[in-house]
Amino acid sequence: MAEYQIGDGIQTTSVITQKDICEFAELTGDLNPIHIDDEYASSTRFGKTIAHGILVAGSISKTIGIDYPGVGTVYLEQNLKFCSPVFPGDELTTSVTVLEIINRDKKILKLDTNVKNQEGVSVIEGYAIVMAP
């Protein structure tokens, strides 16, 4: 059994492509043109298409479920603040770090969860509560 400590964690990297965004749009039905229509997006404050926030949050869920704490983790809660847009091709670094051990016996942890782009700008900040394996 792993022993979890405050400050433990992991970083993972990923890139979201326009193809990923289009697939997520089809999957969820979220066909908002800001995500999939270059011409519409160019007329908005963002100037180009942006990824769905929840698709970007998928990098947190993947990091928790696969990398740390990893397979067997039960996801109880996720808070997400969408700080900045994510554009196709952005290189994202997702960090998951133990903030608090809520219940050591049940291995319930509060994790800091954040995603930054290649310029170090936070695109998502927030936390998760999980039952670790």
Next chain:
Amino acid sequence: MAEYQIGDGIQTTSVITQKDICEFAELTGDLNPIHIDDEYASSTRFGKTIAHGILVAGSISKTIGIDYPGVGTVYLEQNLKFCSPVFPGDELTTSVTVLEIINRDKKILKLDTNVKNQEGVSVIEGYAIVMAP
């Protein structure tokens, strides 16, 4: 310009299939066997594969971005409590309701966001903060 009132909102329905779950797993890299491997899943407390929580949350994001408040909404924050598992084929009802008008001039709203399955069991509870169009 729409005038938003506490209690306004919408309900949408959707079904998440095993195919959707497999596509989301590929898209995010979250290939946790609890989501995609029937044999592994049958040995867990759930007894069968379950959808990724963040994929289910996509139904909230879609409802906000497409249905209410709809296209042009800027997603600022989302809190998600994963209350119960979602199984392939579950029929989900997603409700988005204005809880609070945080800033009427800037149209910043706090929305109650919840998802229930066909038995009326809450699978996600939480809230969003958005800037409405």
